[in-house]
Amino acid sequence: MSNxxxxxxxxxxxxxxxxxxxxxxxxxVLGALPGLGKATGVSVAxxxxxxxxxxxxxxxxxxxxxxxxxxxxxxxxxLNTPGEPSSAPTALxxxxxxxxxxxxxxxxxxxxxxxxxxxxxxxxxxGLAAPLARYALLIGPVELCAILLFSLTFxxxxxxxxxxxxxxxxxxxxxxxTVGLETETFIPRFTFDMLELDDGIKLVPxxxxxxxxxxxxxxxxxxxxxxxxxxxxxxxMERADRVILAAEWKRCIPAxxxxxxxxxxxxxxPGLGASVGSFLSYGAAMKASKTPEKFGTGxxxxxxxxxxxxxAVVPSSLIxxxxxxxxxxxxxxxxxxAFILHGxxxxxxxxxxxxxxxxxxxxxxxxxxxxxxxxxxTGQRIFALVIKAPLRLxxxxxxxxxxxxAYMETSSAFSIYIMLAFTLLGFFARKLDFSFVTFLIxxxxxxxxxxxxxxxxxxxxxxxxxxxxxxxALVFILLSIVTVWWIGRGHRPRAxxxxxxxxxxxxxxxxxxxxxxxxx
Amino acid sequence: MRRANVISGVILAVFGLIMLVVVIPWxxxxxPDGMMxxxxxxxxxxxxxxxxxxLLVFNNLRAIRNERAVAxxxxxxxxxxxxxxxxxxVFALAIALYLWVSPVMGGAALILGALLVLGERRPVVLIVMxxxxxxxxxxxxxxxxxxxxx
Numbered sequence: 001m002s003n004x005x006x007x008x009x010x011x012x013x014x015x016x017x018x019x020x021x022x023x024x025x026x027x028x029v030l031g032a033l034p035g036l037g038k039a040t041g042v043s044v045a046x047x048x049x050x051x052x053x054x055x056x057x058x059x060x061x062x063x064x065x066x067x068x069x070x071x072x073x074x075x076x077x078x079l080n081t082p083g084e085p086s087s088a089p090t091a092l093x094x095x096x097x098x099x100x101x102x103x104x105x106x107x108x109x110x111x112x113x114x115x116x117x118x119x120x121x122x123x124x125x126x127g128l129a130a131p132l133a134r135y136a137l138l139i140g141p142v143e144l145c146a147i148l149l150f151s152l153t154f155x156x157x158x159x160x161x162x163x164x165x166x167x168x169x170x171x172x173x174x175x176x177x178t179v180g181l182e183t184e185t186f187i188p189r190f191t192f193d194m195l196e197l198d199d200g201i202k203l204v205p206x207x208x209x210x211x212x213x214x215x216x217x218x219x220x221x222x223x224x225x226x227x228x229x230x231x232x233x234x235x236x237m238e239r240a241d242r243v244i245l246a247a248e249w250k251r252c253i254p255a256x257x258x259x260x261x262x263x264x265x266x267x268x269x270p271g272l273g274a275s276v277g278s279f280l281s282y283g284a285a286m287k288a289s290k291t292p293e294k295f296g297t298g299x300x301x302x303x304x305x306x307x308x309x310x311x312a313v314v315p316s317s318l319i320x321x322x323x324x325x326x327x328x329x330x331x332x333x334x335x336x337x338a339f340i341l342h343g344x345x346x347x348x349x350x351x352x353x354x355x356x357x358x359x360x361x362x363x364x365x366x367x368x369x370x371x372x373x374x375x376x377x378t379g380q381r382i383f384a385l386v387i388k389a390p391l392r393l394x395x396x397x398x399x400x401x402x403x404x405x406a407y408m409e410t411s412s413a414f415s416i417y418i419m420l421a422f423t424l425l426g427f428f429a430r431k432l433d434f435s436f437v438t439f440l441i442x443x444x445x446x447x448x449x450x451x452x453x454x455x456x457x458x459x460x461x462x463x464x465x466x467x468x469x470x471x472x473a474l475v476f477i478l479l480s481i482v483t484v485w486w487i488g489r490g491h492r493p494r495a496x497x498x499x500x501x502x503x504x505x506x507x508x509x510x511x512x513x514x515x516x517x518x519x520x
Numbered sequence: 521m522r523r524a525n526v527i528s529g530v531i532l533a534v535f536g537l538i539m540l541v542v543v544i545p546w547x548x549x550x551x552p553d554g555m556m557x558x559x560x561x562x563x564x565x566x567x568x569x570x571x572x573x574x575l576l577v578f579n580n581l582r583a584i585r586n587e588r589a590v591a592x593x594x595x596x597x598x599x600x601x602x603x604x605x606x607x608x609x610v611f612a613l614a615i616a617l618y619l620w621v622s623p624v625m626g627g628a629a630l631i632l633g634a635l636l637v638l639g640e641r642r643p644v645v646l647i648v649m650x651x652x653x654x655x656x657x658x659x660x661x662x663x664x665x666x667x668x669x670x
């Protein structure tokens with residue numbers, strides 16, 4: 001607690017708050033623009049933070065992630081086109097509300113639900129990460145190796161539509177992490193006599209290429225569809241259509257609290273993603289409602305349920321990262337690069353080695369939630385205009401920032417080549433449904449996995465039977481096998497595929513999700 | 521997607537085999553005795569990729585046979601491939617200008633080329649966008665953040 005107060009002391013300065021606010025605004029705009037999202041925003045912005053103080057840098061990046069999660073509701077409500085797939089259920093009721101002239105009401109509820117979900121989930125992160133990390137410190141290399149293997153299997157199984165392809169992507173990610181000098185023997189691997197590869201492939205240009213540039217290429221190929229929408233919503237001037245009434249708050253608060261709980265739990269589990277959280281929350285709100293048949297026609301609880309869960313996922317997805325050093329989402333994987341860059345190595349030891357910096361991050365996250373409320377409330381009309389900007393004018397700017405960002409990592413054109421190579425890989429991975437999320441997470445945990453595997457072999461004396469002395473490891477190995485078997489038999493929730501149609505009926509969307517859950 | 525899965529599975533399986541048989545032995549030394557070979561983890565990963573790719577091909581071929589060929593849309597559209605190619609050319613041009621002329625020219629070529637590729641033809645936009653963006657980048661890095669890029 002005293003550390004948290006010191007964290008606020010570090011963060012509550014004009015310079016730091018300005019950078020956090022800049023991150024929130026940037027994220028809000030990126031989230032509102034269909035096709036751009038938090039992953040693109042954070043990966044492009046990492047190089048901008050090279051010269052900032054750690055608290056400001058990390059606060060800004062987390063601000064982008066939070067702002068983007070909230071901003072994606074704007075285009076979902078006004079255009080029926082979610083800024084990110086996780087806002088698809090928001091569109092189911094938000095867009096009908098907007099067509100009834102109640103766009104302002106829907107936008108406000110989306111924002112309030114986002115902020116509440118985000119703030120409460122941040123408190124869950126603060127409350128859970130450190131105690132979990134204490135247990136994590138008791139874990140040895142054998143257990144760690146098994147946990148990493150389980151995480152990769154779990155994430156590979158759930159990201160995308162095919163477990164086989166998810167696991168291939170994860171294995172490729174670990175493989176690319178082996179490029180460079182091997183840490184124990186210093187033997188070069190796959191460097192092809194290029195000095196630039198001795199240190200391995202850098203995460204930032206790789207992530208920028210796979211996430212941001214590849215996404216821009218896909219968007220450039222679909223410009224006609226994206227340019228055709230917009231400007232069809234008329235605002236009502238009635239006060240009752242513009243503000244949230246007390247009766248509506250009464251109906252929405254349970255939906256928000258339920259959504260926050262669902263989003264927080266989904267965020268903690270690696271690989272499920274915000275889409276699963278928002279759809280589950282929407283389904284739960286429908287089930288709890290006395291008038292479920294009205295969902296999809298403009299029920300404000302639908303907006304509240306979806307947005308609260310969507311935003312609750314972001315902070316809670318950092319719990320496995322902080323407690324175990326395992327990134328559970330693509331945002332967490334990218335943030336690892338930023339955390340390390342600013343002197344904070346995610347994992348259980350960071351609470352002992354860098355308590356002040358951890359407190360700074362927590363304080364910045366809480367401040368970002370408040371800033372999100374202020375920025376979202378005051379700037380909603382402006383953001384509603386921003387989404388009408390054609391993507392053809394946005395893509396060139398994003399490409400320039402991506403190139404500068406990749407270049408700055410090593411101050412060499414080689415990073416740009418890496419970025420372009422992984423753009424190609426990211427493009428085909430996206431189109432052929434090979435999970436680039438699993439690839440990136442495999443790449444990030446690859447070095448740790450190899451090191452713990454090496455130590456495991458030595459500790460077990462190269463005999464698998466010695467695993468009986470490591471029951472936790474055995475449990476996780478069994479869990480990995482069960483996960484492969486369970487998902488392989490068709491039991492999977494729909495994760496971030498990016499293909500959810502906003503035009504789908506709520507019944508369809510939710511039934512599809514629960515059907516998949518039940519393994520049908 | 522079935523056909524695409526078969527094709528991508530074959531490509532990945534061949535890639536995995538080439539890595540296992542040619543690239544790993546060529547690019548990674550066996551390592552000293554008594555230590556875990558530096559080849560072990562890359563080899564395991566490539567073995568996993570090869571086996572899973574073969575499984576992907578097998579499952580999808582079986583599904584195609586059972587489902588009776590239903591015409592399915594190509595997962596990659598011609599427009600997307602076109603965008604990939606055209607933006608690739610823009611990047612190549614921008615990098616060439618960066619290496620042989622100047623970073624500013626490279627940056628301007630990237631913005632201008634991308635605008636043209638995306639169908640922008642208004643002369644004002646074609647002039648103002650590169651100039652404005654480069655100015656904004658200069659202000660952000662050289663003035664606000666106080667650091668150089670190049």
